Amino acid sequence: MxxxxxxxxxxxxxxxxxxxxxxxxxxxxxxxxxxxxxxxxxxxxxxRANETHDPAPVEDVLAPPGQGLDVDHEWRVVNATGRYDVEDTVIVRYRTRDGIAGVDVVVPLVTADGTAVVVDRGWLRTENAGTATVDDVPAPPSGTVTITGWARVDGTGASTEVEEQSTRAINSARIGEALDRTVYGGFVDLRSEDPEPTATLEPRPLPELNNxxxxxxxxxxxxxxxxxxxxxxxxxxxxxxxGPRGERARAGRVVAGSAAQPGSPAPAPREKKRERKPRQTNVPSEYQRRR
Structure with a gap:
């Protein structure tokens, strides 16, 4: 060895x-x-901790204008009162759910002090993920509205750019700049509105809390x-x-070829094929089948 x-x-x-x-x-x-x-x-x-809290005023949870929402406050339930500015509706494209094309509808809710809350009112099914416009979405309740929803952290990256009141990810600062409005940092996923709208949108599902x-x-x-x-x-x-596998393979070939060396026992003779005897028949040869 x-x-x-x-x-x-x-x-x-x-x-x-x-x-x-x-x-x-x-x-x-x-x-x-x-x-x-x-x-x-x-x-x-x-x-889990934030979902158990009672609804808090939006100004106590969302960040001041120009700042980002603390991740520890995400999914905290908040409420706010104000008026929707329908003309500043923003469409969030490419929000597919279960393989179905759709968009999210974002409308700023202007509070009493003039600061707006960026509210994602929900999801709308469309024929194509990027074809919906502001005119295609149902209108929110008019007049003074009280909302409750979940505080959310802003999206980041190039997808948050807003062009012609359309974007691919929600960022309150980008939306505020595009609409020339002062907005809170972070946005709200809508849970309920009072009064209720004529046509409702599908709310965002809560995150799965598995591992x-x-x-x-x-x-x-x-x-x-x-x-x-x-x-x-x-x-x-x-x-x-x-030993190395290559040497084992060569050794095997040598052993296999050594049988043909001089002095090695000759292979056993093959059994000769038996000769076929003529078949005995009384049929004349001219009528016999040729093989």
Whole structure:
């Protein structure tokens, strides 16, 4: 039986480096999934806590104009009273639900001091995700309206740009700039309106408060890392016990060819094929079937 000195060869050192890199990558990906699980659990805890609070005035929860809403206040129930400015309605495109095209309808609610609350009134089904206009959506209640809804953190990135009262993600600051209005930081997902509108929109569903697949994904990545180490160890043990696989293959070919060397026993003679005897028949030869 050989020693493990072959592990110091270039071939095995390169193999060991590759296995180490794969194992490190699997460990990092697994830890990333567990970090995502922890973030999700923290977010779920915030949502559960905020959902149990009584509705609070919007000015006590949303951020002052020009500032962003604290994530710890997201999904807190708020209420506000004011008048909808229908002319400043903003359409949020590409809001598909269960494979059905639709848009969200955002209308600023102007409060008594002139500061507007960006309100996502709900989802409207459309023929195409980007074809709805302000004229296509049902009007909100007129006059003084009291709303309740969930405080939400603004979206970020290029998708929040507002062009011709249309956007792809809600950002209160961007909407305020486009409409030339002073708005609170953050927006509100509508839950109810008083008085009720003639035509209602579908409200946004509440977030799912499960842990998602992150735990099992993390275990899978760590399992792949352990499997790589076990595979390396098995291959090393196999080579120590039986030698390199290439040498084994050459040895097998030599053994197979050694049977033809001088002095080796001759192969057994093949059995001769029996000669077919003429078939005895009384039928004349000219009427017999030719084979």
């Amino acid at each position: 050989r020693s493990y000195r072959f592990l110091l060869s270039r071939r095995w050192l390169v193999f060991a480096v590759i296995v180490a890199l794969l194992t490190g990558l699997a460990w990092w990906l697994g830890q990333w999934q567990f970090d995502r699980l922890e973030d999700r659990q923290s977010r779920n805890a915030v949502v 998602g697949p992150h735990f099992f994904y993390g275990l899978q990545w760590w399992f792949f890392g352990v499997l790589a180490i076990i595979g390396f160890g098995y291959l090393a043990y196999d080579e120590r016990k039986r």
